Amino acid sequence: xxxxxxxxxxxxxxxxxxxxxxxxxxxxxxxxxxxxxxxxxxxxxxxxxxxxxxxxxxxxxxxxxxxxxxxxxxxxxxxxxxxxxxxxxxxxxxxxxxxxxxxxxxxxxxxxxxxxxxxxxxxxxxxxxxxxxxxxxxxxxxxxxxxxxxxxxxxxxxxxxxxxxxxxxxxxxxxxxxxxxxxxxxxxxxxxxxxxxxxxxxxxxxxxxxxxxxxxxxxxxxxxxxxxxxxxxxxxxxxxxxxxxxxxxx
Amino acid sequence: xxxxxxxxxxxxxxxxxxxxxxxxxxxxxxxxxxxxxxxxxxxxxxxxxxxxxxxxxxxxxxxxxxxxxxxxxxxxxxxxxxxxxxxxxxxxxxxxxxxxxxxxxxxxxxxxxxxxxxxxxxxxxxxxxxxxxxxxxxxxxxxxxxxxxxxxxxxxxxxxxxxxxxxxxxxxxxxxxxxxxxxxxxxxxxxxxxxxxxxxxxxxxxx
Numbered sequence: 001x002x003x004x005x006x007x008x009x010x011x012x013x014x015x016x017x018x019x020x021x022x023x024x025x026x027x028x029x030x031x032x033x034x035x036x037x038x039x040x041x042x043x044x045x046x047x048x049x050x051x052x053x054x055x056x057x058x059x060x061x062x063x064x065x066x067x068x069x070x071x072x073x074x075x076x077x078x079x080x081x082x083x084x085x086x087x088x089x090x091x092x093x094x095x096x097x098x099x100x101x102x103x104x105x106x107x108x109x110x111x112x113x114x115x116x117x118x119x120x121x122x123x124x125x126x127x128x129x130x131x132x133x134x135x136x137x138x139x140x141x142x143x144x145x146x147x148x149x150x151x152x153x154x155x156x157x158x159x160x161x162x163x164x165x166x167x168x169x170x171x172x173x174x175x176x177x178x179x180x181x182x183x184x185x186x187x188x189x190x191x192x193x194x195x196x197x198x199x200x201x202x203x204x205x206x207x208x209x210x211x212x213x214x215x216x217x218x219x220x221x222x223x224x225x226x227x228x229x230x231x232x233x234x235x236x237x238x239x240x241x242x243x244x245x246x247x248x249x250x
Numbered sequence: 251x252x253x254x255x256x257x258x259x260x261x262x263x264x265x266x267x268x269x270x271x272x273x274x275x276x277x278x279x280x281x282x283x284x285x286x287x288x289x290x291x292x293x294x295x296x297x298x299x300x301x302x303x304x305x306x307x308x309x310x311x312x313x314x315x316x317x318x319x320x321x322x323x324x325x326x327x328x329x330x331x332x333x334x335x336x337x338x339x340x341x342x343x344x345x346x347x348x349x350x351x352x353x354x355x356x357x358x359x360x361x362x363x364x365x366x367x368x369x370x371x372x373x374x375x376x377x378x379x380x381x382x383x384x385x386x387x388x389x390x391x392x393x394x395x396x397x398x399x400x401x402x403x404x405x406x407x408x409x410x411x412x413x414x415x416x417x418x419x420x421x422x423x424x425x426x427x428x429x430x431x432x433x434x435x436x437x438x439x440x441x442x443x444x445x446x447x448x449x450x451x452x453x454x455x456x457x
Contacts, residue, residue, distance in 0.1 A: 096266030123369040
């Protein structure tokens, strides 16, 4: 049987890893390379590295550095941040990336997803969607939580799934970094309406939060950052808790 | 060249991550799509990612496809993911197309059970069907049996004796590792399957 996954997220800004609250990530929490090495040694289910530097909008990814990261990671490695053309993807594959995460650029050009699927297969891309609750609706935000895209999450997902998606990572900006639990209200309302593999992100503070998410059977994975950075909790601790409660993890 | 491992340079494939793990295991790897380089190599890996039609088209353009169809019996060949699917006789991804026909069988979309989704993404277990295969030498699945998958199509074999491992997913179990003499195929991604994946890949590299 397919296992439920726990995916640590690393936010990469300038020279280090940062983490904050509600997408205001200014607190430096370490260096990229040692973090990757540690998670690799801990045999995690996968690792998400997101470049949230302002410059990623205009510059190409730093392939040389990413190559070094990949040389130290033998679990699935998702990379995102400013990806906007096929040349960048060819280069990322060459240096060792297996999966890409796209978010902002899709709002400008949904056709980009079609092109990626055709060239690299549908399983290659993870669609990242960041959302906030406004007037009782869940609204998509791009540009690292700054730009209101004025479309409801579930409508956006419908458009994406019509083209063909494999995995979607949903992050609640309102819950991000607060470590008070995921957005269960959203998950309860919408998780069953999503056909893609579903990764829930934003708000984990204790292992029990992940258990609560996996009560919703359609959720395939959880992502988390703060509880690994700021508390002495490891992905393995979370898995032991899940295992004890009969959630199928590896 | 001869003792180096050759990774066929399909641009839509994750050649970088395969090279990283081959090097980490202490072997030298060459990434190339030149026919003469491939002919000179004793061990060739055809990596997987992308679609069957795209990968096949590339191999044909580079004149590699015909060579692989009659792959020499004294050399070793490993197809990973789409690379394994290319070993089959036919694929139905997008449209019916001929494969390398090194293994008799067809590549079809996986038939899911009601609680399953496509693509089949994540960690799933492998079960050994033929423990004589060198690719699973010294593999002890009681410690860890999960490997990382990412695909929607799978290879259905005519000759069940070629199945080395299977995986419980879909209405019929998936074929996850195959071998026929010097030809090997792995449906999951050993390069991304942590310690167990590395062990399996090392068994191939040690041949």
